[in-house]
Amino acid sequence: MRTQRVNVGKGYDVKIGKGLLTQCGGEVAGVLGPCSIAVVTDANVGGLYLERCLTSFEEAGIRATAFTFPAGEGAKTLSTLSDILEALASSGLTRADGVVALGGGVTGDMAGFAAGCYMRGVRFVQLPTTLLAAVDSSVGGKTAVDLRAGKNLAGLFHQPSLVLCDTDCLNTLPEAEYQCGLAEALKTGVLSGEGLFRLFEEGTARQYTEEIIAHCVEYKAGVVERDEKERGERKLLNLGHTVGHAIELCSGYTILHGLAVAAGLAVIARASARLGWSAPATALRIEGALKKSSLPITTNYSPSELSKAALSDKKREMNNITLAIPCEIGACALRTVGVGELEGIIAAGLPPLEGAR
Secondary structure, X not given: OEEEEEOOOOXXXXXXXXXXXXXXXXXXXXXXXXXEEEEEEEHHHHHHHHHHHHHHHHHOOOEEEEEEEOOOHHHOOHHHHHHHHHHHHXXXXXXXXXXXXXXXXXXXXXXXXXXXXXXXXOEEEEEEOOHHHHHHHOOOOEEEEEEOOEEEEEEEEOOOOEEEEEHHHHHHOOHHHHHHHHHHHHHHHHHHXXXXXXXXXXXOHHHHHHHHHHXXXXXHHHHHHHOOOOOOHHHHHHOOHHHHHHHHHHOOOOOOHHHHXXXXXHHHHHHHHHOOOOOHHHHHHHHXXXXXXXXOOOOOOOHHHHHHHHOOOOOEEOOEEEEEEEEEOOEEEEEEEEHHHHHHHHHXXXXXXXXXX
16 A cells, blocks of 8 residues: 655545555544544445445444435536535534545545535545546545536635545446546646656556556645645646636536546647647647547537636636646646637647647
């Protein structure tokens, strides 16, 4: 088992390894102490892993209740959040107790948001069951739900007390969900440097899943420690997300988050090359690495559709929006542009580059 410490607030451990769900009761008890907990999960994950978790909690002497909601981004709403909060209250949870998020990014976002709101904040634990949640969303304390106007527009920062990443859970992931995680990890490779990025460029990433998770967690932990509330450096983690979120919104959330981010990453990389913000070689490498992982590199939505959707993005400030730009592998930058420029930037990034393999 690998352990990465995240030194934000009181600090917490991210533990990565096989079989951690069967040990989750003891692990949670060791951090939260004697308490009751409410496990929040979706219908898909609950059918696979909920009983295993509840049994582990029972064996550790923890009283556990469960709330299950419909799977998918479509359930990431204020209505579902309200149902979770009512379930926490009905279960008799107090400020001394905790919430456990069992699932992927949607579950972690909503359970964390509920934990941050309930009684003005109770502790919570992340049990990520997807690669995307393991490499990204379970670490850092971002929680949110979607509004009709856009993705993640209501939320708060609420750091977990513990993250347990059982890599055995990845064996039950549908291929598309696994690819979503690869997309977020590849994004981290563009940010962090050659060591991680080359695994994707060479097409060997799937052979090093646990190492990739550990690398991504270590990198993100450093960023979050330096900029917890996303005032500066942490905005770089949004690389590919402005266009990616727009693709999700345009599709009515039928396109998975990670696949949308992959396309968004390719678009902003090509736009940066064509607008002279970075060397064309960087965009070519990113495009090639995405292809090696069978990830999308463009979208059929028009620049007009995407720019309109992107204007609801939470990274917009007044008449400006801040974009994360890949200058070269391991060196990215923030660029603030006027909202009127966005359509042209997206248009520059849509067609694949000549010579891309």
